[in-house]
Amino acid sequence: MMLENDWVITNHFLIDTSFVKKIINPYDECALELALKIKDKNLSNIEINALTIDDISADRILKNLYAVKFNNCIRIKVIEKDIKFCPFTKSNLISSYVKNYGHEDLIIFGHQSGIGDSGKLGLLTAELLGIQCVTGVMNYKLSDDNKKIITTSINNGVELIQAVQLPAILCVANSIDSYLRIPTLKDKINSKDKEINYYEADQLLTTFVEEDLELIEIYKEETNKKCFFVDGTSEEQAKFLYDNFIEELIK
Amino acid sequence: MKIACILIGTPEIIEKQKIEILNFIDGNALKISDYIILNNDNYQDIEKNKYDLFLFASNIFSSSAAIKFSYRLNGSACTGVKNIIQEENKIFVIKPIYSNNLIGKFHMKKAPYCISIENRGSGDSSNIIAVGQGISEKENLGEINKLATYIHAKVCGSRPVIMNAWLEMEKLIGVSGVIVSPAICFVLGASGMGAFKVGIEKSKKIIAINIDAKSPIFKIADIGIVNDFKLVTDDLLKLIEKK
Numbered sequence: 001m002m003l004e005n006d007w008v009i010t011n012h013f014l015i016d017t018s019f020v021k022k023i024i025n026p027y028d029e030c031a032l033e034l035a036l037k038i039k040d041k042n043l044s045n046i047e048i049n050a051l052t053i054d055d056i057s058a059d060r061i062l063k064n065l066y067a068v069k070f071n072n073c074i075r076i077k078v079i080e081k082d083i084k085f086c087p088f089t090k091s092n093l094i095s096s097y098v099k100n101y102g103h104e105d106l107i108i109f110g111h112q113s114g115i116g117d118s119g120k121l122g123l124l125t126a127e128l129l130g131i132q133c134v135t136g137v138m139n140y141k142l143s144d145d146n147k148k149i150i151t152t153s154i155n156n157g158v159e160l161i162q163a164v165q166l167p168a169i170l171c172v173a174n175s176i177d178s179y180l181r182i183p184t185l186k187d188k189i190n191s192k193d194k195e196i197n198y199y200e201a202d203q204l205l206t207t208f209v210e211e212d213l214e215l216i217e218i219y220k221e222e223t224n225k226k227c228f229f230v231d232g233t234s235e236e237q238a239k240f241l242y243d244n245f246i247e248e249l250i251k
Numbered sequence: 252m253k254i255a256c257i258l259i260g261t262p263e264i265i266e267k268q269k270i271e272i273l274n275f276i277d278g279n280a281l282k283i284s285d286y287i288i289l290n291n292d293n294y295q296d297i298e299k300n301k302y303d304l305f306l307f308a309s310n311i312f313s314s315s316a317a318i319k320f321s322y323r324l325n326g327s328a329c330t331g332v333k334n335i336i337q338e339e340n341k342i343f344v345i346k347p348i349y350s351n352n353l354i355g356k357f358h359m360k361k362a363p364y365c366i367s368i369e370n371r372g373s374g375d376s377s378n379i380i381a382v383g384q385g386i387s388e389k390e391n392l393g394e395i396n397k398l399a400t401y402i403h404a405k406v407c408g409s410r411p412v413i414m415n416a417w418l419e420m421e422k423l424i425g426v427s428g429v430i431v432s433p434a435i436c437f438v439l440g441a442s443g444m445g446a447f448k449v450g451i452e453k454s455k456k457i458i459a460i461n462i463d464a465k466s467p468i469f470k471i472a473d474i475g476i477v478n479d480f481k482l483v484t485d486d487l488l489k490l491i492e493k494k
Contacts, residue, residue, distance in 0.1 A: 009353070015349060015353070026410060026414070027427075085348075085355075111311070111427070114349065114350035114445075114446070115348065115349055115350070116348060117330075117331060117346070117347065117348055117350075118329075118330065119311075119314055119315075119318065119330045119331070120318050120328065120330075123315055123318045123319060123322070124318070124322060127319070127322045127323075133315075135311050135312065135314075135315040136311035136312065136315075138420075153311075154420075155260065155264075155310055155311055155312045158260070158261065158264070171315075173311060173427065174413070174420055174423060174427055174428070178414065179414060210360075211360075212321060212326070212327035212328060212359065212360055212361060213327055213328075213329055213344075213357040213358065213359055213360065214357060214358045214360060215355055215356070215357055216343070216356050216357065216358050217355070217356035218348070218353050218354070218355050218356075219353065219354050219356075220352075220353055220354070221353075221354050223470065223471060225470070225471060225472070225473065227459075227469045227470070227472045227473065227474070227475040228473065228474055228475065229469075229475045229476070229477065230474060230475070230476050234478055234479070234482035234483045234485075234486050235486050237476045237478060237483050237486075238483050238484075238486035238487040238489075238490055239486075239490065241458065241474075241476075241483070241487060242487060242490045242491070245435060245456075245458065246401075246402060246487065246490075246491065247494075249378065249401075249402040249403065249404075249435070250401050250402055250403075250491060250494075
């Protein structure tokens with residue numbers, strides 16, 4: 001967790017987060033756990049892979065994914081260029097990987113990342129691969145013949161159930177009870193020698209990809225609020241709230 | 252600049268989207284040329300009309316449509332936009348980044364500009380008790396619900412509370428849930444990190460109870476109580492029931 005004063009903007013819009021332990025963003029965590037749940041149901045014939053585009057700091061997380069029974073973990077290495085705000089570059093990398101190496105039938109994205117928050121990656125990858133993309137997915141299951149994916153999504157309180165032909169892309173938004181499971185020590189030991197599959201960005205992308213947006217400024221929104229702290233015992237604090245706010249509200 | 256507002260969904264949802272977009276353009280010097288309800292047949296007509304800017308509502312399906320439009324029309328897309336700025340024939344957009352901890356200004360390079368706006372809340376002004384993971388366990392919601400009934404407030408939760416299934420999904424507060432703007436928002440056991448903060452910061456008064464004096468929630472609260480929320484709510488309930 002980064003506190004208010006930790007958000008220091010350096011040159012070239014870089015934010016130093018190196019002192020914070022990297023975690024999986026909540027939407028990606030939902031996507032990963034839902035992938036594992038589909039594997040639980042169809043144990044023998046489903047292979048699930050986890051892919052990230054990141055530096056070496058992501059390897060610890062990928063190793064953990066092997067321990068929770070992902071079949072393959074893949075990291076696309078990006079060293080020189082900071083691509084946090086480059087969804088076109090990232091979707092081109094992912095689509096190139098899928099076309100040339102992975103050939104996955106179902107690609108599941110978290111709805112958005114906390115950093116760039118573009119919400120574009122799944123949709124752009126679908127456009128590049130020429131396949132359908134369903135957004136706002138809360139849950140899904142495979143059809144009985146394993147040729148379609150049946151998704152549940154919610155928009156403005158309306159639940160939408162769709163059957164989509166595979167291959168397809170899903171962007172997972174909010175899903176209840178979808179914390180990524182914790183591996184057992186035995187699973188961790190058993191998976192410790194599994195190798196992460198690495199791909200160089202240059203290997204996947206040979207031409208320059210132009211982004212539609214350019215980040216030109218980052219700043220903190222300052223608030224002028226000053227919090228008034230109520231001191232004393234819990235009784236005194238409750239009395240303060242009662243006299244100043246609650247009494248009026250319960251009338 | 253020729254601007255079209257693209258609306259998607261059932262009539263009731265479309266009306267909500269229209270109001271949301273009208274509220275948005277109120278603070279931006281934009282004039283909408285056409286309101287278009289997107290259906291299976293009119294995409295090509297929209298394309299032919301050569302709009303410079305398409306405005307979409309904040310919900311996921313509208314944001315997705317903004318991204319698809321920009322890709323297919325070879326334009327630029329940005330979602331969750333707080334503000335649109337026109338400078339020297341260029342379009343810039345302002346939006347939260349880094350989980351709402353920072354703000355980014357982006358140059359949109361190519362027209363048509365496809366923009367979905369930020370979620371500014373439902374306009375429901377009922378008072379709110381927003382709870383975070385600091386309430387420790389689902390059982391503690393019993394007392395909180397009791398307090399909510401007395402003060403006619405709704406109980407909502409931060410993402411960890413919803414993911415633990417302590418409250419229903421529609422009670423998720425924050426960037427991916429509802430954004431509220433009540434007269435009073437009580438915040439119990441929530442740290443106030445970026446994504447949650449967005450959900451409550453439009454409240455007229457924020458009263459936060461948190462055991463950690465350094466919690467970021469006190470940066471946005473008007474009234475702060477550093478204590479175990481359970482002790483304070485128990486005493487509060489005793490006072491209410493005594494009267």
